[in-house]
Amino acid sequence: MSATQRMAVWVARAWAHLYTSRMPTELRVSRRAEIDSDLWEHARDGQETGTRPLITGLEILWRTCVGVVDDLTWRFEAARQQRDASHSGRRLLMDISARQARWVSILAVATGATVILLFGLVPTLRVYFASAGIPLPLPTRIVVGLSTFVTVYWWASLAVGVALFLGLTRLTRVDAIHGGEANTAREAALTKLEPIVILGLSVVVGAMVLAMFLPIFDVVSAMR
């Protein structure tokens, strides 16, 4: 290899290192390796075809210099694509995080209401109804039975609560493995599910509260 050829290879490599610097690793490594391979093939082809090393060196220099504008354009295009992809990924991540926070809030409110109702309000009212000798209608007896069950088997209630919390965070978290399409599908499913779950929980908690006040309504209507 002549001095000109060595210098040309050095210039081509140095330029490739310069314009690929600070690019994403995959693009940077791939482009540098590809240029290295091209330079090697060019030099070998020169030897095989009997081209003078000086000519091969000048060809390499020429190919490097003439391609400078395209190299820079490629770099800017690749950087723009990377930026666009990263922006859309970040937006989706933020949307899903916000949704996850909403679901955790829904579960926290539902759990809080259930705990206050079944561990606080229902046992208090049960004692009051028993001491006053007020007969309990079927809906009230069901809620009282449920309250007794969760109070006695509190550890089972706790296990169900933890399982629900873990299941929900797993369901609403970002799917990093399957990427954007899976996340978008999950996002759509959760959007549909959200009002149904809020309505369902509200109806259940509301029905339990109503069931506990049924005996009082009966007493008031009997007094009238």
Next chain:
Amino acid sequence: MRRKPGELVPLEIEILEAATALERNGITAFHGYSLAKSMRTGTDGRMLTAHGTLYRGLHRLQRAKLLEAFWEDPAEAEREGRPRRRLYRLTALAAVALNRARANKRASGDLPSPEGGLEVS
């Protein structure tokens, strides 16, 4: 000059033509330098395509799914004592795109009619 979506620029057509010629000679997977050499064949002593121009064109064709790229087996490169090659292969879409580009050229009068010429199948 901004190109229309889906339209190939002359360099991309040239790359696809050269790749098709290599494929006809039994080389289905080719590296950048072999492509540059194939592009020079048939021209009147034109210089090899510049690194930046060639690899930017290949990158665009790859993104358009007209070419697929892969790295060769490192063991093979090691056995032959040379750097590992990044190889390219024409996809099925490439033939369609190239035929369409030729038809457009012919319609605009830049290319003679295909009598006796080869169409990519």
